[in-house]
Amino acid sequence: xxxxxxxxxxxxxxxxxxxxxxxxxPLELTLDPDADELPEADRLRLTDQTRAMGLHGLDIPPEFGxxxxxxxxxxxxxxETSQHRAGLYxxxxxxxxxxxxxxxxxxxxxxxxxxxxxxxxxxxSGFFGLTEPSGGSDPARAIQTRAVRDGDDxxxxxxxxxxxxxxxxxxxxxxARTDPDKGRNGVTCFIVDTDTPGFHVRRVVHTLRSARYATxxxxxxxxxxxxxxxxxxxxxFAIANDRLSRQRIPYAAGCIGVAxxxxxxxxxxxPQRQTFGAPLSSRQAIQWMLVDxxxxxxxxxxxxxxxxxxxQRGDAFRKEAAMAKLVATEAGSRVVDRCMQIFGGYxxxxxxxxxxxxxEMRIRRIGEGPNEVQRHIIARDLLGASLR
Numbered sequence: 001x002x003x004x005x006x007x008x009x010x011x012x013x014x015x016x017x018x019x020x021x022x023x024x025x026p027l028e029l030t031l032d033p034d035a036d037e038l039p040e041a042d043r044l045r046l047t048d049q050t051r052a053m054g055l056h057g058l059d060i061p062p063e064f065g066x067x068x069x070x071x072x073x074x075x076x077x078x079x080e081t082s083q084h085r086a087g088l089y090x091x092x093x094x095x096x097x098x099x100x101x102x103x104x105x106x107x108x109x110x111x112x113x114x115x116x117x118x119x120x121x122x123x124x125s126g127f128f129g130l131t132e133p134s135g136g137s138d139p140a141r142a143i144q145t146r147a148v149r150d151g152d153d154x155x156x157x158x159x160x161x162x163x164x165x166x167x168x169x170x171x172x173x174x175x176a177r178t179d180p181d182k183g184r185n186g187v188t189c190f191i192v193d194t195d196t197p198g199f200h201v202r203r204v205v206h207t208l209r210s211a212r213y214a215t216x217x218x219x220x221x222x223x224x225x226x227x228x229x230x231x232x233x234x235x236x237f238a239i240a241n242d243r244l245s246r247q248r249i250p251y252a253a254g255c256i257g258v259a260x261x262x263x264x265x266x267x268x269x270x271p272q273r274q275t276f277g278a279p280l281s282s283r284q285a286i287q288w289m290l291v292d293x294x295x296x297x298x299x300x301x302x303x304x305x306x307x308x309x310x311x312q313r314g315d316a317f318r319k320e321a322a323m324a325k326l327v328a329t330e331a332g333s334r335v336v337d338r339c340m341q342i343f344g345g346y347x348x349x350x351x352x353x354x355x356x357x358x359x360e361m362r363i364r365r366i367g368e369g370p371n372e373v374q375r376h377i378i379a380r381d382l383l384g385a386s387l388r
Contacts, residue, residue, distance in 0.1 A: 082257030
């Protein structure tokens, strides 16, 4: 892979970088340090700007009205859009748009008309419901939510946990076991409206990062029409697996962007801070922290871009996406931790974004598949699919 950016990539990433620094960062000075939303007037204004820039709806394919931007360039943009206080869980606060639930691109025409197109227009939002209280690291075996066929409907009972945005969504993709004897080949994906009788948001799950981060769901005799099966019956695991692999690339990119911004702040601070009559940057211990930051960032960046390039070419990329997620989340955590240390007491105050990034980076080592699972994916590729 050519490591040099094209002229177009340089132009686009530079434009996004200026947008973040000139539009997003000044607004964050007026917000609560843990805010993950912009005031509506500001969000609409900035959304109009991204439309004018030709960069709104980055994850929407051109045939559905999105910009014709390749995956590598979108990954570079994701690195840029995360370089602010709320970069990990609200990249530019949604003003760049995005379809989400890319699996709906493969839905039937009727399903697309009811769910995908309204979502693309910003009229509906959805959630991805895979993880269960019984354990989320092995969804093929951990899914206990059951769906039983009843004429033209399916009756679903069970529950999900750590589901982002379900309390505010109009519908979601819910994975349920439809054949208990077939393991991963007995799971089906259903499109479920959140106003369906029997659908309950039991609670918002309070986590390390934020009270709005996740929800717990419960399904009680929830009746869903067969027409809302996404893909084939018992073909849901492939849908979930594809989503998890693809999502790990932008997930890693967000961690890289935060690490870059944290490192930038430390590079500015260290020469200015005086300790015992000399700049902090003159201390070898600090220099080595900054060097280690640079190495961590570059390693994570190129692994992530390699995964994006393979996915863009249509090559197998599951192992590369796992490597990107693994390295970027752990490297990003180390970078933020070092930068907090360089800033000393100021590093743990809400005057700076490090303490927020520190909390959010910790979650990133679990989300989209714990890093132990990523290591298992990589080991299985290296040692053979028979590895258990």
